[in-house]
Amino acid sequence: MPRIVVDVMPKPEILDPQGKAIAGALPRIGLTGFAGVRQGKRFELTVDGDVTEEILEQARHAATTLLSNPVIEDVTRVEVIEEDGQ
Amino acid sequence: MPRIVVDVMPKPEILDPQGKAIAGALPRIGLTGFAGVRQGKRFELTVDGDVTEEILEQARHAATTLLSNPVIEDVTRVEVIEEDGQ
Amino acid sequence: MTAQTTSRTFNIDTVANAEATPGQALPWAELGLKENEYRRVEEILGRRPTAAELAMYSVMWSEHCSYKSSKVHLRQFGEKVTEAMKEHLLVGIGENAGVVDIGDGWAVTFKVESHNHPSFVEPYQGAATGVGGIVRDIISMGARPVAVMDPLRFGAIDHPDTARLVHGIVAGIGGYGNSLGLPNIGGEVVFDAVYQGNPLVNALAVGVLRHEDIRLANASGAGNRVVLFGARTGGDGIGGASVLASESFDSSKPSKRPAVQVGDPFAEKVLIECCLELFKASVVEGIQDLGAAGISCATSELASNGDGGMHVELTNVLLRDPSLTPGEILMSESQERMMAVVTPENVAAFEAIMDTWAVEYSWLGEVTDTGRLIIEWDGEKIVDVDPRIVAHEGPVYERPYHRPVWLDGVQADAFTASPAAERPADLREAVLDLMASPNMCAKNWVTDQFDRYVQGNTALAMPDDAGVVRVDEETGLGIAISTDANGRYSYLNPYEGARLALAEAYRNVATSGAEPLAVTDCLNFGSPEDPEVMWQFAETVRGLADACQELGVPVTGGNVSLYNQTGGVAIHPTPVVGVLGVFDDVARRTPSGWREDGQAIYLLGT
């Protein structure tokens, strides 16, 4: 079944405590190559038949109303992916 | 600064309570085009200089040891993205 | 972990520049200052303020920080206190929170504060950071926080926006409080359409300490070092103040400034433990949490409560967002930060404790004997003020007030005066309606989302009328707290409403078996510029102060929240009153409700 991916990330100017906790933990397990970490969400919406423009529009609507909180998050992607693709 | 994206999704056979709640909420706001929803995580690791193979290897290691729990989750992607890209 | 400083070159507005360019226009109106207030700043300084000074004055002289409309009334809380009422008071009104002696060398500090507007904009984070802020107030007195409570008011239960607010706010209070390991021992949930566009999120925290551990927010002793520790400073809560970005004349576009703050309860939990270790090791002389007005407030209050002045190098502040301008850094409301004063001998010990808990810190400057608060940016003077005037001598208004013309009509419209009172059938319906009201039904759908067990000292919590926690495990010494308010009573008669709120909280504490000792309050009202609202406020304070005197319990601290209104319509006056009581042994506490068959029922009182 085709899937639509929605990526949601904390707005850059907003504190991301989750990313901060991870960034603090990485060096402790010996991984020192990273300057920062942000943690967001990835949603996969499965579609029963073909992904029509109307369904894509529904996904965009879901992304901004239900899947993200526009006060603190940005929707960074709404996109159809092929089976097993990214 | 270049970023490495790590996507982590709940394993297909594991119940995803958040995805389920969203799937239940979508029709209530009139969005009926979706057969299912899964909620995963998206991490963005920023790198200070160039993304060397060694740093990418660190990211892969972080993905499987810290950023995901193999009992319930799959790492579905570890990839460098360009500025403002996906 | 030490500070690596961010030194950036802005074309900054220095004191010298301000002297040289007296005619330069500044965005004082956008920052919320009134013309007369701006003129007074010019007069005090003998020149125009710098952009950074303007930032400080505008936040410190805001209603929220300066209590400019409420001060003249709040004085009654001090004036109507008798010597007998002060018997148990170790620290009274004016500090971060009052401190009450409960015997055996133990003391308790407690306070209730509002986070109404932020919670309407972003319910989860607004409520969460409300809990975070009040808990830091308690820590900064030297106490270990031991419990929280959350009196809440929402709009009509069937309004489309209410679910967003209720679920977000309740989850935010739980998400933050539960993660701090603080039992939630009570609160209120009231639905009323008057709170639709303006929910009330009040949060109370209580902490315990030994008498000798009391810490005050003052910076004394020239040569002592000033340190900022905890989270990094970001652009949080200065969204509206982006006009200040004009103070940076570099070409890069300033990044966006978030008006909402996101809380990091983990950082705060670590901060609590870290502060308690600092207190135990006696390495801080004075300490202040950073809340509204951030560094502006912390530096000016610490300096003004001390005996001298303070010198601060602002480029030493660790930043989350490197594009912040000096004025924005001074105004930032980033959460989970504290400022302390440390003697030079204790610097190493202080740093060792920070490192144990992996808390970031940076040394900002030192206490001086100049009597001035001097703030520099890369060695250039950008603030040179008298901290006392900034912190304590802001504008004070005697706002006009008068009894609302509509009040007689509202008061006359009583249930007993209506024919319905005589018809039993309707009365039955009225009783059933009351019982089915969301305000009367069980609240466990809320309270089950809060941890009431953590710390192992909770002797009573929901569904009881007062929360009870043990303070001393050996003796059973403990405390009871209840918060109450009834906006409808206060709407009908603010003087009596305030007295009734106090009486209810007092009764709840007394019936749990504790002896009531002290009061905190959060006064939630509409705009003080509306003379009818101002009258409600004046009457409320008069009523509360009188009732405190009659019952013999002093107000030890609290908070005023004004401008709670939507489209010109104010909320009901809502004075949330918290009463603290003491138990010699919490084993004696009495729960609410009947628990055994066959017991006799008495109705006491009038």
Add this chain to the structure above:
Amino acid sequence: MGGPQPATAGADRALDGVRVGVVTFPGSLDDRDAVRAVRLAGGSAVQLWHGDHDLQGVDAVIIPGGFSYGDYLRAGAISRFAPLMEQITAAASGGANALPVLGICNGFQVLTEAHLLPGSMIKNNSLHFICRDQRLRVENAGTFWTADYADGEEIVVPLKNQDGQFVADNRTLDELEGEGRVVFRYVDGNPNGSRRDIAGISNIAGNVVGLMPHPEHAVEAGFGPDSSARGDVGVRGGTDGLGIFTSVLKKLVG
């Protein structure tokens, strides 16, 4: 950290000699409660710091509840890399003399992340934090931490968490059931969707036990649940959790 620890009146001298370590991570919340529970059970509690490399020769270890590192990533995910966890993992897997380890709530999550116990925890199916008095059945009274109970005995202890739904694949679940490693099961309603109503499990040797509910909050009359599976006890009288702590002490003194 930690307050004064007076000896419990009439403490059993022998139990008093058992030293139970309680680990504190940044973000641990119920560590002082676990210390109190050990003391009330008659043992001696030793506070351990996550960043140390030394178990101080303790006879058993409790990993307490809380939100270590905020639990932002996954509950327990970051804590399991703490230096002290290496010592605990090694000692807990040490054959016949293996160290008894109890993980409560966040501690249970840490144990699964550290692979000392199978399965994992995901969000409660209600997606809410839940705090309530929970009835449990002790399914295996043969472990180090349950020997003071009888098989099938019911107890009431507080449950409080938001990531409490135990999940594992069917093979693992069958294995756990078959080997008697389901130690506690929810009764009177599954609060969070946990597979097969599982509230707590053990490793094969029975020295490592993890459970989501909080027995350390049901050890002192007046501060526990309002009820007990052993009969009505009145306001906050429930002390059904104490057996967990007395079990390990008695086991260790033999």
